[in-house]
Amino acid sequence: MEELPAVTALRALSVFSADQAGAYREHFAIVAAVLGYDVETKLGRYLSGWARDGNPGLVILTGNAGTGKTAAAEAYCRALGVELPVKDELVELAAGRWVLKDLSGLPNTAARVEAMRNALSRTDDAQTLICANEGVLRDAFSEIQSEKGKSALDIALRQGAHSDSGLTIVNVNRQRLTGESLWHNLLDYVTREELWLGCDGCPFNEGGCPMRSNAEQLRRADVREQLRTLIRLASGEAVPTIRELLAILAWGIVGNASCTHVKKRNRDLGPEAFTATDGYFSRVVGGGMTTAAAERSPLLTAIRRAGLGSVSDLQVDGWLRDANGAPEGVRFIAGYPEGGGPGGPKRSRLAGTRSPLDRVQTTQHEMTFYELGEMVSTDEDPIRVEDGLSALFRGDELTHTPAQSLWRQRMYFEASSDLGGNSRASSRLLSYGHVHDLFDLAARAAKGADTVMELTELVRGLNFLVTGFASADEGLIVSDPACLFARDPGSFRPASPSLVHGIIPVERLSIEIPDQGLVNEIIDVDHIEVNLLVDKDHRLGLRIQPRMYEAIREAAEYRGPVGQGVAEMNDLRGFYGRLAQEFPPAPEMRIADPKANPPGLIKITLPRFIPAKGGV
Template sequence: MTVPVDPISTELPVVRALRSLSIFSADQGGAYREHFALLAETLGRDIDTKLGRHVTTWAIQANPGVMILTGNAGTGKTAIAECYCQALDRSLPNSDELMEVSPGRWVVKDLSGLPSSAAREATLRRALIDAKQDSAQFLICANEGVLRDVLNVLDLPAFKDAVERALRTGAFQTDGVTVVNVNRQRPTAEGLWQALLDYLTREDMWDGCADCPLDRGGCPMRSNAAALRDPGIRAQLRTLVRLGVGDAVPTMRETLAILSWAIVGGQGCPQVKAAVRDLDKDAFHATSGYFTRVMGGGLSPEVVERSPLLSSIRGSGLGEVSDLEIDGWLRDTTGAPDDVRRLAGDPQVLEQSPNESDARGLAGSRSPLDRVRTKQGTMTFHFLGETVSTSEDPTKVEDGLDALVAGDGQSNAPAQMLWRQRLYFEAAHVLGGHTGAARRLLSYRYLPDLIELAHKAADGGDTMLELTEIVRGLNFLVTGFSSPHEGLVVPDPACLFARDPGAFRPARPSLVHGQVHIDRLAIAVPDRGLVQDLLDVDHVDVDLTVDDDRAIALRIRPQMYEAIREAAEFQGPVGQGVAEMNDLRGFYGRVAYASAAEQHLRVADPESSPPALVRVNLPYFSNKGAS
């Protein structure tokens, strides 16, 4: 008689759920709302969001009006529509057209699902008219491109203006119509970030399946989930994702996919158990760790490029930025703090007796996260460093150096890179805290300063010192003249537009169009007012405004801020930034258009001592008609 095998006992349900959340493989059904019911049995109810709570309250209070949710695919619009229906004790409609889910309550799950442009126009027009006449509620979800197409044929100027303002500012409300740009929702918002990670890693889901190898060779999936329950690691990961959301639209679908990939990759419990059974501790290494997978480890460059958020996270340079002390700890852990030696697998700091059955290279190993693969076999970070530094066998030293600095590409990243990545997450307290670790191991050394500035501006704090540094850096970037005392120096647009795209190297001499006194400048955050009331926002970028006019503002994101601060501090070329240079051109062009040019000619002369704005007296010719 054959005893049927319980599939739940052979694989944790959460592992299957996280694999299906990934958008980096063919098994990605869970990434879509239509397939979410099966995942909810494992992961539980939806993540609570501020917009979800607002829509639920709106449904219960039955206030008439129209709410339009727009934004990219995957931002969670359909999930909010489901919240609305659940508040009315109804199910989300299966079709996309306008559906009355309850008397006087109408839902369009996806405007782009309607068969034609005429049908979309008629649906939107009906909602805007009937909401007033019948005191009804209409909730409409629409991707931005589809909504703009409808606006082009819908002759309703006030509504079109409301949509445009919402797309710029995040949310706008007028005459019973509320438009919300869900692209402005941030997964790193306080509260939402913790809920997101709890949703995927809470302990009750990770007890282990039948015959789990955690205590033998180690289960990388359970090790990763346990690590991401640590508050310190969550804070470090939040910094990385903040960098990504500063440069890309962070959809909820994409964020969940990256976190799912970081925890389970493309693995399953049966494969892990089989590998450990056959290879024991040689089965898995640090390349299966969350700290490298969250950077796209294990994915091809072509796949990473399809994820804007993941591409931005990888652009942080984590693992590629060298640090003399941190790299030295890898080559010789004896001088490192005990916490670092534990991460390296140094057997001298074991809290318990070492396993006598372990090979010397694995003595002190606690999980797959401290092991690396070499041509000499699997070994801990500690033993690899010891081999490279002290072995008298040239073959072992050469193989160790290969593993340390080269690896073998995608399947086995260089051990030095894996070491830096792990210490960024797990040893921040010995690297100067979260800020110190970011400055030492990320390419964006000023990222913590930008986040601090954004939150200070959002709280209404004094930002004059930071504003002065920004003016100093901008003046150098656009004119080569770095003094902030004359305010913001506005170059003649021809000088700025004459440069190579992306070249942060001033044209010399740079003609001056005018100046903006520093008292007219201010630092503000983009998410203000209604958008903060409706969405979970996290301030990770700032606006430099002139006369508090949002139309004349420079959006300063992480890469722009990096260039400005480097220019202010080092007063030298700071590399390339095509998108950032285009933003500068647009900003200074708007400032120049809004202000009159000076009556006399001046140039910014950075080579004078001290650097100065020099007035140029042109020769005056008289008696031009004389022979």
């Protein structure tokens, strides 16, 4: 076997090149033949059970392309013992069992309206499954003037799923791939050991195959958990489609390499053939990919914003420059030579290498992380030191990826236990210092646990972002809209005194998770965000996702400008604008003055004028 089938299948899964077999279900057969037909999802199990039960009704799956609607429809068909129809039309698979795999595939609006009207008329005596994007689905409901359909769609988009009188709509965009069971199943799908037994002449055992090394590391529990944190972060900014995630994993493992290429380079160059730039820890954040290709994936773009590799940590960077006193696991990652560190007979620059993942390229040839640190720290030759610093901070001439970034990336994934655990490693090496606090808060809210302390901290941060006054003693300060819109929340410009529209007591605020009720029964979810509600009214809510949470917590903790994203600050202005519109101004006038000593809420008493005696 010259070429490992898994390598060919993963290259086909990539959506970062012209070969996009994995991007379209119609071309998926080559991948399924090797990796398996599908990763079982909760949605697939729900539809399969519905098919076997035979209960009448209409189920509509809506969501972005690549979220798994067609795969779920295939699971429904397999439960009935039939194939998914090839044509985009309403097809009767068996008596009283109808499927339309893509409403958008119908030729015109009239055809879509007719198909939807037929499906709605059969909710009492037949099963109908329809896959549709939100836009065409909403247009169809509007054309047939179905208030029931439009209402159900709106609720499903907000809550994830809604069922009423035989009509069920599922918003597949709410599916979260990082739920415990689905997450490990997805990773097993592309990394399980039986797929990576090697081809003829594979150089893996000699430390020469980066693809098998990558797959091996992605079977580790700690590596999976750290990658899960990255995907959870990205899911707060982009809809995490199965198509994109599998493409990122495929790129992370094989890139655009092949077994033939790997064996040829190892034959020509030996252990210098591949380096850490071919490691999964670099590739899953877009390493080796052009900027234009990376921008094709909103999920990958969001992953890159986490800053993995660019966030410094004194201890982590110190271990790179001198691994001799580092923990054993860190020395292993660095390529610490088996014969020991400094002193003794001169050793090869690759003496401690175990795989391409611990090697870096320099103008002084390839060497381990350990040898690079030794060269930079102790070498007396200024040319060698300069070359080492160039590799450390500027990278090689081909990828321009600094060795220091590669080191931080690998440490994040494989040395989390030496950094204080998964959450501590994330706060030290990502641009999000409080991400696990948000995940913990969402988990507590999902269980109905007490969240008063966390709520108070959120109010403190929000008050500082909006008024520059960080106190939750009196409640959530609603700034006057004119003052709020004159100032960018979180901006680096110092806050000026602002007029207070009103104050909402903390007792009227609550925290809940977006995914509740039916959606938990139908699709895989993972609680990574929360809603801050006033009087439990969703119209008066603020969706707090990772970037928003980071801005709020930084404001509460540091009481300084945070300069977070434009989208998050616009969300804040919209939230406070709705509050000011909903609640009348407070009867007493107050000013939030961050420049007072101490900063505080100052009551304003207007002067009272009375006519002068004998005056006009």
